[in-house]
Amino acid sequence: MLRKPLALAAAVTDLALQAPSAHAAPALAGTFPSTGTLSGQPGRLTAGPDGNVWFTISGSPDKQLGKITPDGTVTEFELTGDPGLIGLTAGPDANLWATDIGNVIKIPPADPTTATAFTDNNILSTSEITVGPDGNLWAGSNGGVVKIPPGNPGGLHDTFFPGLFAGTALGLTAGGDGNIWVANNTFDPNTSTIVRVSTGGVVQGTPTPAGNTLQQSELAAGVGQVVFTEPIGGGVPERVGRVDFAGNVQFTDMPGGVGDPVGIVFGNDGAYWIANFGADAVRRMTPAGDVTSPITFAASSGPRQITKGPNDTLWVSLEQAKKIAKITGVSAPPPPTGGGGGGGTPDKTPPTISRLKLSATKFRLGSQLATFSRKRTPVGTTINFSVSEQSTTTFTFARKAKGFKSGNRCVAHRPKGKRAKRCSRFVNAKPNLRFATSAGAHTLEFEGRLNRRHKLKPGRYRLSVRSTDAAGNKSKPRIASFTLLKK
Numbered sequence: 001m002l003r004k005p006l007a008l009a010a011a012v013t014d015l016a017l018q019a020p021s022a023h024a025a026p027a028l029a030g031t032f033p034s035t036g037t038l039s040g041q042p043g044r045l046t047a048g049p050d051g052n053v054w055f056t057i058s059g060s061p062d063k064q065l066g067k068i069t070p071d072g073t074v075t076e077f078e079l080t081g082d083p084g085l086i087g088l089t090a091g092p093d094a095n096l097w098a099t100d101i102g103n104v105i106k107i108p109p110a111d112p113t114t115a116t117a118f119t120d121n122n123i124l125s126t127s128e129i130t131v132g133p134d135g136n137l138w139a140g141s142n143g144g145v146v147k148i149p150p151g152n153p154g155g156l157h158d159t160f161f162p163g164l165f166a167g168t169a170l171g172l173t174a175g176g177d178g179n180i181w182v183a184n185n186t187f188d189p190n191t192s193t194i195v196r197v198s199t200g201g202v203v204q205g206t207p208t209p210a211g212n213t214l215q216q217s218e219l220a221a222g223v224g225q226v227v228f229t230e231p232i233g234g235g236v237p238e239r240v241g242r243v244d245f246a247g248n249v250q251f252t253d254m255p256g257g258v259g260d261p262v263g264i265v266f267g268n269d270g271a272y273w274i275a276n277f278g279a280d281a282v283r284r285m286t287p288a289g290d291v292t293s294p295i296t297f298a299a300s301s302g303p304r305q306i307t308k309g310p311n312d313t314l315w316v317s318l319e320q321a322k323k324i325a326k327i328t329g330v331s332a333p334p335p336p337t338g339g340g341g342g343g344g345t346p347d348k349t350p351p352t353i354s355r356l357k358l359s360a361t362k363f364r365l366g367s368q369l370a371t372f373s374r375k376r377t378p379v380g381t382t383i384n385f386s387v388s389e390q391s392t393t394t395f396t397f398a399r400k401a402k403g404f405k406s407g408n409r410c411v412a413h414r415p416k417g418k419r420a421k422r423c424s425r426f427v428n429a430k431p432n433l434r435f436a437t438s439a440g441a442h443t444l445e446f447e448g449r450l451n452r453r454h455k456l457k458p459g460r461y462r463l464s465v466r467s468t469d470a471a472g473n474k475s476k477p478r479i480a481s482f483t484l485l486k487k
Contacts, residue, residue, distance in 0.1 A: 140169020
């Protein structure tokens with residue numbers, strides 16, 4: 001059921017990294033459910049922290065949320081209160097988060113029927129919801145954006161930044177430049193813009209293409225640029241726009257200037273994949289703007305939204321067909337072989353961690369779980385660091401312990417029959433903390449708790465921070481030390 005708000009600290013998920021699949025050409029692997037249809041129209045999708053893909057449902061008499069497993073098994077859920085789910089994302093706390101007009105909703109993947117609705121009357125548009133580079137949730141509204149702390153959401157704790165633009169936020173994403181990017185739709189093809197907003201709620205720029213523009217819809221963050229779809233013609237072709245971080249805008253027309261491009265995602269192959277509702281196709285566009293149409297569907301399928309799933313898959317909502325499509329093989333190509341043949345080069349550049357610093361190297365255990373935030377706490381420490389690209393960042397905590405020398409090793413117990421010297425060793429605490437982190441600076445508040453059941457014992461620790469990008473490249477670890485005091 002949908003329960004009333006509880007002020008809960010943000011939980012942390014220890015996600016297993018997916019091993020990359022063998023390279024294969026992208027292909028349509030099926031539409032689901034394999035027999036029959038969904039009870040309503042599928043909407044926005046997201047890869048959940050449980051390894052499944054989740055999607056909103058509209059037009060159903062009693063279902064609002066759906067789950068599809070990697071093998072295509074579909075389950076639909078009814079949420080008490082029948083919320084009209086709009087945006088949907090996987091949060092930094094192992095929960096799903098959705099928006100409804102006037103509400104943000106926390107959905108536990110293990111039991112979605114126990115979702116909790118938090119009132120926020122500033123959430124007024126049909127915007128997406130996303131995780132920002134600061135670890136907070138961000139949703140769009142009329143004329144502005146809303147920052148939502150996942151550990152303490154709701155109207156009194158959320159921050160509304162009004163008056164940032166004249167229209168309504170539709171697409172919304174965290175860019176690789178540390179800002180929130182918003183597709184501002186004024187429903188006037190001459191004044192709709194893309195707006196870049198800092199995590200402090202300050203507009204950093206509004207890239208506006210010269211001449212007649214269209215109505216922006218959805219956004220995807222790539223490497224060094226953000227791409228947006230423009231599905232509605234205003235005397236110009238239906239197209240996709242690319243904006244670099246300097247604000248320069250370039251356009252690519254859809255084939256024939258039609259296709260109704262809406263949902264868009266940046267794939268593991270380093271290209272953008274675009275759901276073309278009017279063309280019953282998913283098109284692929286390189287960062288330079290070259291377009292192909294590798295995936296087509298039956299007539300009147302209506303592909304509207306798209307997301308990445310595990311193991312180099314894409315998942316597409318077929319709105320008119322009332323199904324979910326699975327696309328496989330969206331992976332980086334293998335390196336070229338032979339004498340000078342063509343082909344792409346896979347990403348082999350690892351991310352880098354820099355400026356790792358703890359605000360306090362001696363602190364007491366607190367009650368809160370780790371959460372990204374800008375506020376300071378009276379207990380615990382803040383872990384400040386920067387990462388060069390979108391990646392998964394792992395925090396490993398190793399406690400210093402006494403041991404005995406055994407050859408070149410330091411072991412827990414004295415070797416039998418030997419006089420062994422004392423030594424110091426480090427024992428990893430479990431579980432590790434793992435977060436999805438965008439490019440840029442981050443601040444993680446840490447009070448010594450790894451999850452709701454596990455906490456660090458008092459002692460001296462070595463912290464190792466390491467990031468892994470979508471291609472599996474690992475950064476060099478950055479090390480810091482601290483002491484956890486007794487309460």
